[in-house]
Amino acid sequence: MSTHPANEPRSEQYSAKGNTYEVKTFGARPGGIAGNPEAVEWLRAVNQGFHGPEPSEQSLERDLMWLHSERIRLRAVHSQDPVPTAALGEQRPVATYCSWNSNLTLGAETQLPAWLVSEVTVRPTHARRGILRRMMTADLTEAHQAGFPIAALTASEATIYGRFGFGAGTFNTEVAVAAESGLTLKAPSVGRVEMADNKALAQLAPHIFEEFHQLTPGSLRRTGKWWDYVSGQYDWHTGKADPEIRTAVHYDGNERADGYVSYKFVRGSGFKGTLEVVDLVSPSAQVRIALWEYLCGLDLVTEVRHPNAQMEDPLMWGMVDMADYEVRKRYERLWLRILDPIAALSARPYRSHRTVTISLVDSLGFADGMYMIDTTGERPVVERTGDRPRTDDDVAGKSMPRVELPEEADVAMNIDALGSLYLGAVKASTLYYAGLIKVRDLAALDDLQSLMSTSEHPYCISPF
Numbered sequence: 001m002s003t004h005p006a007n008e009p010r011s012e013q014y015s016a017k018g019n020t021y022e023v024k025t026f027g028a029r030p031g032g033i034a035g036n037p038e039a040v041e042w043l044r045a046v047n048q049g050f051h052g053p054e055p056s057e058q059s060l061e062r063d064l065m066w067l068h069s070e071r072i073r074l075r076a077v078h079s080q081d082p083v084p085t086a087a088l089g090e091q092r093p094v095a096t097y098c099s100w101n102s103n104l105t106l107g108a109e110t111q112l113p114a115w116l117v118s119e120v121t122v123r124p125t126h127a128r129r130g131i132l133r134r135m136m137t138a139d140l141t142e143a144h145q146a147g148f149p150i151a152a153l154t155a156s157e158a159t160i161y162g163r164f165g166f167g168a169g170t171f172n173t174e175v176a177v178a179a180e181s182g183l184t185l186k187a188p189s190v191g192r193v194e195m196a197d198n199k200a201l202a203q204l205a206p207h208i209f210e211e212f213h214q215l216t217p218g219s220l221r222r223t224g225k226w227w228d229y230v231s232g233q234y235d236w237h238t239g240k241a242d243p244e245i246r247t248a249v250h251y252d253g254n255e256r257a258d259g260y261v262s263y264k265f266v267r268g269s270g271f272k273g274t275l276e277v278v279d280l281v282s283p284s285a286q287v288r289i290a291l292w293e294y295l296c297g298l299d300l301v302t303e304v305r306h307p308n309a310q311m312e313d314p315l316m317w318g319m320v321d322m323a324d325y326e327v328r329k330r331y332e333r334l335w336l337r338i339l340d341p342i343a344a345l346s347a348r349p350y351r352s353h354r355t356v357t358i359s360l361v362d363s364l365g366f367a368d369g370m371y372m373i374d375t376t377g378e379r380p381v382v383e384r385t386g387d388r389p390r391t392d393d394d395v396a397g398k399s400m401p402r403v404e405l406p407e408e409a410d411v412a413m414n415i416d417a418l419g420s421l422y423l424g425a426v427k428a429s430t431l432y433y434a435g436l437i438k439v440r441d442l443a444a445l446d447d448l449q450s451l452m453s454t455s456e457h458p459y460c461i462s463p464f
């Protein structure tokens with residue numbers, strides 16, 4: 001697999017609905033603002049697309065450094081048509097898109113190369129002309145050709161990405177824990193917590209995160225910009241330092257740092273208020289509980305909120321009063337797109353010995369076909385056994401073709417459903433009852449369910 005597809009500048013022109021566009025693909029170079037006029041306009045267009053403020057010079061310089069050091073692949077679409085007086089000039093892209101290389105944890109010490117997609121914006125006056133489809137198809141084709149088995153994104157709206165083969169693959173919750181009288185646990189907590197110096201935390205956090213990442217299914221490698229963010233030195237949303245952020249570190253019995261939390265106090269009326277968790281990281285669930293205990297024990301705090309909590313949280317089960325743990329929202333965190341079923345399915349851990357033949361429908365073609373997964377031997381064997389029969393929807397070129405069960409297959413599904421099953425975010429039977437999986441019979445469904453089941457819910461704490 002080529003790990004770094006080149007960022008050499010390329011461009012192509014095309015027309016849609018009476019407009020002419022130029023699609024440019026490029027990367028940021030060294031030299032900051034002066035050396036990157038196109039990337040600067042790309043960054044301005046991204047902020048504009050997500051209703052953010054006009055970026056300051058300081059934030060442009062930081063973002064350019066990040067784009068360069070992570071070798072982010074940028075796509076910008078420019079309108080080639082005349083611009084009326086006072087409208088944004090042709091140098092400002094009407095659409096943006098980027099992708100970069102990362103890795104996704106599948107199980108303890110098992111990572112899969114992952115192609116991350118982000119910063120997708122299309123100016124409303126150019127929307128619904130196929131610009132997103134064009135950028136996404138070109139980019140995923142590049143990912144597939146470079147040998148990436150999986151792509152991932154975090155979505156603004158759950159309705160957009162299924163048609164491109166992405167399925168909701170990990171979920172998180174937003175929780176609030178009542179803290180007026182601290183946190184009473186059924187079992188004693190481990191280690192101890194000390195308030196930390198934010199700059200020192202920025203040095204320590206990458207190491208603790210790496211331990212979490214190595215062990216936690218669903219975790220994605222983080223890029224360098226996280227550490228200034230979680231330590232309050234630079235908030236990438238506002239483009240400034242955030243002096244309200246406080247941090248604390250957890251130590252084990254040997255004074256070894258094995259967890260941290262970064263948080264903010266949100267004042268209510270008077271002196272009391274709530275705490276908002278920015279980042280809470282440890283490879284150990286017990287340490288995470290100890291960090292919660294610290295937060296809930298802080299004076300003047302009525303409630304602790306965590307927008308990025310895990311689906312099946314040991315904290316709730318450890319609390320004497322589990323009613324104090326309130327899930328306010330559940331949302332899909334990571335959308336996964338299997339590009340190469342053989343590589344992706346061979347790499348993942350299995351807990352049961354089964355043989356299942358799956359028919360996969362993929363309107364973009366990367367994964368379309370019949371595959372046999374055999375986990376009866378020492379190592380899983382995944383083979384493509386052939387094409388699947390064409391359907392009327394395939395012939396009509398539908399982006400979400402109806403799934404039919406071929407005679408030779410045990411089960412059949414669209415590729416987005418495999419993305420949802422991949423890390424065990426959902427049971428196969430749930431997708432079957434939702435009408436998303438076709439099965440030969442209930443024994444085949446049971447085999448698929450056993451095959452894809454995992455010992456724990458995947459947990460991703462690194463939105464991008």
Ligand SMILES: CC(=O)SCCNC(=O)CCNC(=O)[C@H](O)C(C)(C)COP(=O)(O)OP(=O)(O)OC[C@H]1O[C@@H](n2cnc3c(N)ncnc32)[C@H](O)[C@@H]1OP(=O)(O)O
Nearest residue numbers: 118119120121122127128129130131132133153156159399
């Ligand atoms: C990974 C991320 O970055 S998530 C952030 C996504 N960006 C945003 O939410 C910013 C605001 N929105 C936008 O910029 C744009 O409206 C986008 C990016 C969502 C869509 O861009 P467009 O160029 O209009 O999409 P395009 O015309 O290529 O449509 C592609 C397909 O998606 C569908 N689609 C487009 N927008 C939406 C939507 N908001 N909800 C549901 N479906 C949508 C279209 O119907 C089309 O379907 P089809 O090809 O199966 O017929």
